[in-house]
Amino acid sequence: MKGRSDSRRLRRPGHSRGLAEIPRWGFLLKLLVRKELRVRYRGSALGMLWTYVKPATQLVVYYLAMGKFLSLDRQISNYVVYLFSGMVAINFFNEVFRNTTGSIVWNAPLVGKIYLPRELFPVSSLWVAFVHFLPQAGVLLVGALVFGWRPGPANLAAFVLGVLVVGLMSLGLGLMFAAWNVLFRDAENFVELIAMVVMWLSPVFYSWSLVKQAAPDWLWIIYQSNPLVSGVELFHYAFWAPTSGVRGTAGVMPPDWMAWAGEALLGAVVLVAIGQMVFRRHEAKFAQEL
């Protein structure tokens, strides 16, 4: 029988090792992800196609408004690829953040009745968002190829690092907000606010150089220290920088961007640690607050 080996050891029920426990629950995690995907698209004619429709519409609208009306495409060559690579990163962030924040409240029947490591729910939301991210990244790849994408190993590594930074950062924030959301449903509104702010406070529509010109040094440092800014820049380096016309041009990436990327990864890991701490502190109260 499962668990027999340690069945005589007494332990306090309801205490888990948090995220470290999740790999042992791989099978359930897989089923939860599958369930969430199924439920999301129930009764929907387009189904998973929505993951293409939404970003495609966004891209067209922003390209017209920013690229054409505000003429940003004259400053930034291959502006479509630039714009979309940043948008894909931000969309990934927002979806993870939004879903993880709601994950405990949405799974209230389970959280209140049966004990499972509660981190399973935010982590399954992360995976669901990742499943939605992949087709967007695929479209981005095709777009980049059209513009003569010739990546080296460094560009591919930047993509992996970018996904890690954005995924970890949003998971860390999501753990925090998921716990707060149980106490006060205001958390979900905060997330919407943050989602809007990060879109404009990362170099998605504009180039980093505009920020550097306009902002004093100390503000530039604050701007760059946002891990999401580095996340977006890593996506630029992966998809936009190696396209023809951009490749080999000086000043494509901001100064010290590699060091900032390292800082971003570190910052994302720290956020996960803080998120886990906040989550654990409130976890004992979840069942009675829901």
Added chain:
Amino acid sequence: MAALSPADPADFAEDQPVVEVHDVDKVFTLRHTRSIKEYLVWRLRGRKGELSETFKALDGVSLEIRPGESVGLLGLNGSGTSTLLKLISGVMQPDSGEVLVAGRVAGLIEVGAGFHPDLTGRENVFLNGAILGMSEAQIQRDFDDIVAFSEIARFIDTEVKFYSSGMFLRLAFSVAVYSEPDIFLVDEILAVGDEPFQAKCLARIRELHEGGQTLVVVSHDLDKVKEICDRGVVLDHGHLAMDGTINEAVCHLREAR
């Protein structure tokens, strides 16, 4: 059904408790407001004390359960029996004192809590089995038995939202009785389905018990509890009122009424 027999005689030779509850208190705070506006208004009027009310669901409860015992937790509504069960399952934490358990705790805290209406019966069996701590191999091995027990094999690939409530409960119960935890918790679900199915469920629970499974049952149906439990624990307003054989406990509760 090898797994249902005492897996390791050594577990029983030492007769160590598998559940220990030491002097446990559980207090619920009933908050009357969640908005900042109300909070500020109440504070300014000096009514901060009225912002919340506390309610002691468990007060200094101690209890030990040994392997293979079947314990009925009895009490009137609000006496704290369900809260105690939630502390043992780990869903809630005590405010003071300590709860300790050995092995995997699972069961029927609420039948079908992990079921999703948009998934088919088959998918729900897998999802719920995994939630109750079964491994993939275990569910695959027992899948046919689970479906056979539920007697709804014809509808197993239908989405659960099309099920009648009886069918739904049958399937949920079947998964739970095959989940083979070390400690099986049962909360108020002895009224599952029609008469014959209820009888079958009780028989199955008794069979599990005879196979050495530890049972903790909360129910208001005293006659059914008598059928499956040997020991009875009565809670009264969060206090342990008595602990003895199931017949003594039922008498105690009936007299108090």
